[in-house]
Every structure is written in structure tokens, then in C-alpha cells.
Amino acid sequence: MRFTTAIVAAILQLAAAIANPTNVEKRASCTLTSFSDLASVKSSCTTITVGNLAVPAGQTLDFSGLISGTKIIFTGTVTFGYVEWEGPLVTVGGSKITITGSPGHLFNGNGASWWDGLGGNGGKIKPKFFAARLTDSTVTGLNIKNTPRNCFSVNKCTNLTIDSVIFDNRDGDVTNGGHNTDAFNVGSSTGITINNATVYNQDDCLAVNSGENIVFSNNYCSGGHGVSIGSVGGRTDNIVKNVTISDTSIVNSDNGVRIKTVYNATGSVSDITYSGITLLNIAKYGIVIQQDYENGSPTGTPTAGVPITGLTLKSVKGTVASSGTNIYILCASCSNFSWSGVSVTGGKKSTKCQGVPSGVSC
Template identity: 60%
Template sequence: MQAKSHTTGDIMHRCHGETQALSELLSSPSDEYSPLSGHDLVKAKVTELVIMGGAYPCGYEYNFYGNNASATAHVVSTWPGPMTFSGSELGATVYSGARLTVEGPDGDPVNAAYRWYTGYNMSRSSWDPLTVLYAIDGLGSMFEYANNGGQNYIYPNGRNEWLPDNPLYPQKYLKLRMSETQAGEILDVLYLDTARRAARRGSNKAAPFHSLRIPVSMASWPLVDQVPILSFRKMQLLQSSVIAATVGAALVAAVPVPELEARDSCTFTSAADAKSGKTSCSTITLSNIEVPAGETLDLTGLKEGTTVIFSGETTFGYKEWEGPLISVSGTNIKVQQASGAKIDGDGSRWWDGKGGNGGKTKPKFFSAHKLDSSSITGLKIYNTPVQGFSIQSDNLNITDVTIDNSAGTEEGHNTDAFDIGSSTYINIDGATVYNQDDCLAINSGSHITFTNGYCDGGHGLSIGSVGGRSDNTVEDVTISNSKVVNSQNGVRIKTVYDATGTVSNVKFEDITLSGITKYGLVVEQDYENGSPTGTPTNGIKVSDITFEKVTGTVESDATNIYILCGSGSCTDWTWSGVSITGGKASSKCKNVPTGASC
């Protein structure tokens, strides 16, 4: 944590990570150093608190849950002034540092830190530098606020959720005004300029700001003249954040790179090497991996805190088998993708129009089982043979993932994007999906959110099918701010015939539909052997369900809304702003709960 003078008598405080000390400050009484309590001192002197922590609009991020979640909640809910949050999504795929290791002065401590921690000519995510840059330079040309204010609500386990438009809480979170590549290159310019000026300082030949070469890729930017003009002291603060983020106190002085201990950053170019060496690395870069036929890219049992980066193109050999093609497990794992990288399953080799119901045996793609308190960010996945993600984890954040099976429109089948079972606190935000089955299917689990999604070509956003498994409970689910287009269904809940279980506290909010070919909104309690029977049963209770602002159009031969509930099993529904048009009204609805319409 650092504080700096913002104006005379005022302080802007930047918090990187744990909030225990701030919580204790807020609770402290007056003492011999100040007649003010900690709370009143903060109120009088601190103009803004900038926190690097959380994920937005909701998520589960280590800086909030890793040490003392109650301290985080205390600070965020009681801080007596403006707060700005820099979330894990802000810097995850803004990569910086490689240019400094190649062009920077040999004696520069930040250059040494990068070489030791990430390796020569390798970048890393830029959470800390971006947070510091905002703290010392404000929004500038790089940032903008993602909202007009609201409350960052912290759950007891450290998970956060943004509650917009709460005037009692002057809180905001940041997003980039420019591309991630541009942001990374600007950081590299600032790192290099500071290092070169520091190297020449004292020789009466201090280099003027911006004396270094601007990259060709930046030359045509409309914002190139808006690279922050920072004082040398401010630039040193930015550099110090990089050291803190890489090796901390181990490199407080410039140490020649050859004298450093061997780093624990590993680059693998084969699946076999990755499997054998994975537990010795804190950062794993998978460079152009060609996974042999019938084998899994095995990243299970990773060391706690490991970062995995997919780089280049990851491909898989052909064999008829069940997979998975990729498997990752561990605690506090970060799975990311380097700029321009691609993970391609080349599913056309398996696609035969039958999916998992016959024909060729097709491998499932990505197993995220026991991937706890972790994150998957920015992956771009193409052409899965069948299912994309199988999720069975606790506290997993999936952000800005693309699954593109658009090439399988004719022969692809059962290419579910996200299948979730027996999981808690799963957050999927910003997913883009082109597929031929469920965009999202939640079979069991609790505290699950799916927000800001785009689903094209599949079966829509689904709860279920629920029933017939060892775990048949779905509760506390929010599916919101998403679009479903050119799909068989829009939103649906389906439960298994003659099974038992519960579906409760499920919200579908702000869902936009278009080009739906079968049902816009459907609830069915009649599934048997994967198909509807037309006869519902009531063994699975579907209660406390909200459909709010589910709107859009279906095709003329499709059905707008279809509700088929068992006797007395669908209760306590909230139905508001539902408007689905363009298709037919169903005459086969049964046991429609009070307030809903069919």
C-alpha cells in the first residue's frame, strides 16, 4: 500500500491487495498522533481510495478473498469517501515488460525483475502498473469509468457484485478507453523512458521525456500524442509497482541478471514437457503446443498460485476417444491467453451430425474440475468436437472467453459451451459463443452468474436438465444482460420426468432474443431419456423464479412461450417486462404459476 500527496493536505491512497491495515485504520480511535479517529482522519484527508481487487461487474478474485474477506467488506462498505476499483479483468490481458528486457539498461532493477520473473523478451499481465497509472495520472487517455456510480457489495466469502445506481456509495470501477495492445505498449514506453532517464541521471545528460523511439505500431494511433506526460517522480512510482508485482523486496536494488537465482517461469513446447514440469513453475507458457492424438494437455494438480498462458496456436491430434483434450485443476490458478493466440480443436474431423449420440466417439474439450478459487480469462477456442467446458469447481471466474464453433453449423452437434454441475460461486462474464447446443447448461450448483453473454446458433440459456443425478439442486442463479440469437431456444428450465430435486432463486433478467426457431421462453418438467414426453411430473420444485425484461422475437413457426409444470411444483414466480413476439401462442401449457402468462 502506498499513499501520495494529491494536493496540499490531501491524499490519494492506493491499495494493492490485502485490506487488513485499512480496516484496522478505520476502526482505530484517536491517539497521541491525531485527535481524530481513523475513520474521521480518512474522511478529512483522503480524497480517493484506489483499490486493485475484485472483478467487475461481479466475480471472485484473490485480493478480496485471499487473506481476510471480512476486512475487505468492512473497508468497501464503510470507507467515508470516493473509491475507484481496478478489477482483475482490467490488466489480465494487457501485457507489458518484454520491450524493457530487450532495450532497457542492464543495471535497471525493473529490467532485472522482469528477466528474473518472466524471462527475457517476455511480458506479463499489468494489473499493478495500470492501477498505479490511474492513481498518479487519473483517467487520462487510457481509462474511463465503466459506470456512473454504485455499490461494490462484498459477500462473506470475498466474492464481489456490483450494484449499480446507489447514490449512497460514491464508488466506480475502471475500464480501458483503448485496446489492450495499445495500453501495453504505452506502459512499455513509460517503463523504458524512466529506465533510460534514471540511467543517465547524475551525468548531466538526463534524457528528455519521449526521447526514445515510439513503436511503429503506435505511430498511426489517434491517441499517440496522449501518452501520459509524467514527472520523473511519478514515473518512478510506476516502476516501483512493477518491482512489487514481480519480485518484491528481493530486487530493491539493481542486481545483475546473471547473478540471480533460476527463475520459476517455464515455457513448454510439448504436452509431455508441460505434464512433467508443471509443478515446478509458477508461470507456465504453452507455446504452440501440438497435443498428440488421444492425449490430454494435462495441467491438473498445479502448484497453488500458478499462472497458465496459452501462446501461439494450440492444436490436437485426431483420435476417436472421450477426452478431455485439456484438463486444468488447482487452487488460485490463472488461465490466460497471450495476444493473438488460438486454441483450435479442429472439430470438423469428428463432426458427423450425431454429436454424443452415436457415430464417431468425440472428445470433450476443457475439463475445469477442482479448479477452485481460480480464473480463466480471454481464451479464444475454436471448433470443439463436442462439449466445450465441463465445470465442476468452487469459486471460478470465467471472463471474456470466446467459443467459436460457427464452422459446425451443418455437422456439429452437442457442442455445449459451458456445462456446470456440482459447483458453487461460478461467474461467467462476457462470453461469446457460436455453437450447436446449450450456450449455458446448469445441471446442479449454487451461486452462479452468467452476465454480458452473446449466444448464437445453439439451444440458448438453460437450467437443466435437472434430475436423475447424485446432485439435483440448482439455486441462487442469475443470468442477465445477454443476447441469444439464431438459436433453437431463448431461455429455458427443463427437469427430468419422475425425478426429485429443486430449482430455486433463479433469475433471468435483461435477456434479448432474436431469430429463435423453437421456443422463446420454455419451462418443461417432462424430460425422459433426453426428450420431452408431454406429461409433466412434480418431483422437482421450481420456485422463486424471476423472468424480468426477457424480450425479443421468434420465427413465425416457433412458439413464444411454453410452460409445462407439474401439479403444484412451480410456485412463487416473478414475471415482469416479458415480451416475446413473432411466433405462436401455445395451447398446451399446464399448471402455469400465478403471475406468469403463456
């Protein structure tokens, strides 16, 4: 059999592809500035630069299913059209993904189009912003402004680091403005590290609903509901274990340190550490631990189905407004608490504490 030069070249190319199949799927760097190019770019490029980009109403900037090792670099302004829907506006999924924001870039969530003061409790249907489904990945330096409601939903992630994110929802600090604008919701995830974030919002700066081996450090939280474990209970996964929250400032917020478990639910909260926490001008509770939580209307009667064990507070200091309460503990099953260097002043002393563990003052 005789082989032409073209046939020989084709055979050699096929052999090379079989020997190194990643060369088939991994192509040159791409720049994304048109939403219509999203599908082809994410399926074929391992370095994606996102410039100025308009995401149509009711559509997700969908970077799920990325090629392992993909890098996404945001350089321009990403905007989102308005329609009532659940979202998310952005989703990213894959393994060994690196997401970076370059100086001058911005995600503008157009939140004012949705805000009505009700968040997820009624009114307009508002999209969540950023759904992460990542393994062995990093998110660094993103600038996010005016999300309709929750910002980062970290769900079913493993070994994810989020660093130096700025989340600015201060425009929502108006009547009928932003609500349920949680910065970081963590669920069913392990090995999550969130460092050096700057957050201005109207709900929890951090809310760990379930997961383990979570670190939240060197962060600044302003205007929201505090740095929270919970609410825990009433979901498919209701276990929170081994969480460290350190060297963080919580200012001009409703609450400071907060643990909330759901009334009449089951689950567990264990091995939680708050250390090096600075509180300033907290409106309601400097430290609040409650086992009676229901959305918007705690019952006042704690239940023991989600026990809280192994809580360490070390060097938690600061001030509460005179109309607020320094410390409030409402427990049915709280044990093995260790507090040292806790000094929260300026507010009232609670007369409603129950089930306070030994060694702790309420």
C-alpha cells in the same frame, strides 16, 4: 568436529529450505512447446507460457494438480490429434490458478474430424474439450474454435471466474456437423461467474445441471439451444439454487430462456433470475419451462419430482420465428414465479401449456 566451507553452505541451504519450503518447489518461469515436457513443467513451474503446441491423439493437455498460485499464459496455437475417445482434450486443476490467453493465441479443437451430426448420441466417440477442477481461480481471454463436442465442463469448482472467452463453432453449422457442443456445463459447483463470453455453437450456451451461487452476465449466445437451467435430475447431484442470468443476448438459436427438469426424477430448482435478456430470431421457443424432459423426446406429461420455485423474469424481450412458439410452460410443480417486462413476440401462442403459475401468461 570440524566443518568445511562446503558443509556449512549445505547446512545453510537446508535451513533456508526448511524455513521457506515453497522455494524448493517454485522455480523460474517455463515455456512449453513440446508435449513431452508437460509433466516436468507443471510440477516445477509457477508461470507457464504455452506457445505453439501439438497434443498427440488420445492425450490430454493435463494441467491438473498444479502448484497453488500457478499462472498459465497461452500465446500460440494449440492443436489436437484425432482419435475416437472420451477426452477431455484439456484439463486444469488447482487452487488460485490464473489462466490467460494472449492476443493471437488459439485452441483449435479440430472438431470436423469428429463431427457427424450425432454429438454424444452415437456415431464417433467424441472427446469433451476443457475440464475445469478449480478453486479461487480465473480463466480470462481464451479463444477456442471447433470443439468435437462440449466445451467447458465446470465440475466441483468453487469461486471460479471465466471472463471474455470466445467459443467459435460456426464451422459446425453444416449437415452432419457439430452437435452437443455446449459452451458451459456447470455441475456440483458454487460461486461460478461467467462474464463477457461470445459463443457460436450447436447446443446450450449455458447448462446448469447442479450448483449454487452462479452468475452468467453480459454474454452473447448464437446458434445454439439457449441459456438453460438443466436438465436437472437423474444425476448424483440434482440441486440448482441461486442463479442469476443477466444482460445477455440470445440470437439465431432454437430456444431463448430455458428450464428443463427430467421426467420422473427428483431434485429442485430454486431462486433463478433472468433479467435484461434480448432474444432475436428464436426458432422454437422464446421461453420454455418443462418438467417432462428426456433427451431428444420429452414425454408431454410433466412430473413434480424436481419442483421449480422462485423464478424471476425481468425485462425479457425479443422475437421468435413465425413457425416457433413464444412461451411454453409445462409444469407439475411450479410456484412463486415473478414476471415483469416480459415481451416475446413473432411466434405462435401455445395451446399445450399446463400448470402455469399465477401471474404468468403462456
